[in-house]
Amino acid sequence: MCMSRVILHIDMNSFYASVEAAFDPSLKGLPLAIAGNPEERKGIVVTCSYEARAFGVKTTMPVWEAKKLCPNLIVKKPRFDRYRKASKAMFAILSSYTPIVEPVSIDEGYMDVTDVARHPLDLAKEIQQRLLDELELPSSIGIAPNKFLAKTASDMKKPLGITVLRKRDIKEKLWPLDVEEMHGVGAKTAEKLKKIGIRTIGDLARGNDVQLEKIIGINGLRLKEKANGIDHRPVDPSSVYDFKSVGNQMTLPEDATNEEELKNALKSLAKSVSLRLKKKEAVATKVAVMLRYKDRTTVTKSMKLENPTDDERTIFQHALIVFQKLWKNEPVRLLGITGQDVMHKKNAFKQLDLFTFEEEAKNEPLHQAIEKLSEKYGEGIIKKGLSMHKEIDSFGSSFGKDFFFK
Incomplete structure (x- = not known):
């Protein structure tokens, strides 16, 4: 029998800018952008307030261009410790209603409120108001029978929106x-x-x-x-722990000493790691290489990347550097590459100057990646107050049964 669920998707509005305004009330109502290297006017806008957006300021836009559109634009560097603290407070509020909370980024999460004895609209209004009153942070909330529709609903009205998206509304609204x-x-x-x-x-x-x-x-x-409005994924609090590294290894057909053969193996491994990172919408901040010699001696070494990446060529180039430091010209039995300290793309922040931005934009869909990054930063930072749960097996409120489902 199909289980009726009621899912909320909470999405904080212009999170970084909103946190800055909460810390400094004089910034409220003003055009504000968060960017790297603002004093050099070469940084890239990572996120901005709705007041700045009204002037045409957008994410990925160089600061100089943003200031041209909005001469009074206030530009600040990101303060990640401040944002993490605000995020923990936000998720503490969500977790006070149900343990079934799934953080998907620093400012975004799902709640399964099927068994919460409250009307979902009243619950959403209360959560939104508490986030405003206690943290001074605006949010948009989507209410739906599954994660996809809840996420879609929360995007429909910003800022400070609450949107219900029922299955029977799909044909008309979606x-x-x-x-x-x-x-x-x-x-x-x-x-x-x-x-x-x-x-x-x-x-x-x-x-x-x-x-x-x-x-x-x-x-x-x-x-x-x-x-078609079908999404069976559960709200899973444990998914925040899903990965910290993404790697692959291969046992060579024969113990190898030929450098070109080993390079080709590294290229293949880099491609595999890159594809797996992209599938997870993740990036690595370190690249590690593992070598196992003919006598089964195993050695590993890692290298920190200048910028988080999922790019195949970048992973290979750094893996090759590490390999060349490790390899003692002895027969290699097994090779492995691992992307370490993995984070969701939304958590990746690059202090790009204009020239770096233009170059990288040619090589990868940077605009799309940073546009997502600008709204939902990070993954894996909320580790307290989340309990494991059994899958809900009740139909919950009559609202869930009658309001959402055909």
């Missing part, structure tokens, strides 16, 4: 939207979909399974399910 507006569909995927005539979310919901799987793989079928 299907007319451009497919690129769907959570989980990036610019490149949208481009592929449009080549086969899928321009709206409704087109995707009615898409041909074989065709979708052919152009974007198994993810095409998952996206079609979500476009």
Whole structure:
């Protein structure tokens, strides 16, 4: 029997800028941007207040360009300790209502409130007001029967919005939207979909399974399910611990001493690690290499990266440097590469100057990555106050049964 759930998605509005305004009330109502190297005017805007957005200031925009649009723009460097403290306080409030809280970033999380004996709208209003009263932080909240729809709902009204998205509302509210507006569909995927005539979310919901799987793989079928309002993923508090490293290793067909052969093996491993990081929407801040020699002696060494990455070439280049320091020209039996100190892309912050930004923008979809980063920073920092839970097996409130489901 299908379980009726009531899920809230809480999304803090302009989190970094809002935290700064909470610490310094004189900043409230003013155009504010958080960026690296603001004094040099070469930093990239990572996030900005809604007052700044009204002038056309956007994430990934160079500070000099933002100041051209908004001469009175206030630019501050990020204060990560301050943001982490605010995040912990935010999740403490959420966890006071239910232990079934899943942090997905520093300012974003899901709550399964199926068994909370409150009307979900009243509950959402109370949570939103507490975040304002106790932390002086605005939020938007989505209410829906699953995670995908709750996330979609929270994006519909910002700032300070509360939106209910029921399954029966999908055709009217979701299907007319451009497919690129769907959570989980990036610019490149949208481009592929449009080549086969899928321009709206409704087109995707009615898409041909074989065709979708052919152009974007198994993810095409998952996206079609979500476009139809289907998402069976549970709210999982333990998912915050899912990964700290992503690696791969290979035992060579024969013990190898040929440097080119070993380099090719490293390239293959770097590609595998890169793909796994991208699948997890994660980046590594260190690259480690493991060598196992013919006599089974195993050695490892790591190297810190200048910037977090999921890029295959960058991983290979650093792995090669580490390998060359480790290798003693002895026969190698096994090779491994591991991306260490892994974080969600949303937690990655790069103090890019304009030239670095332009160069990296050519090599990877940086705009998309930082645009996401600007709204939801980080993953894995909330480690207290979250308990393991049994899967909910009740139907919860009549609101959950009658309001959400067909």
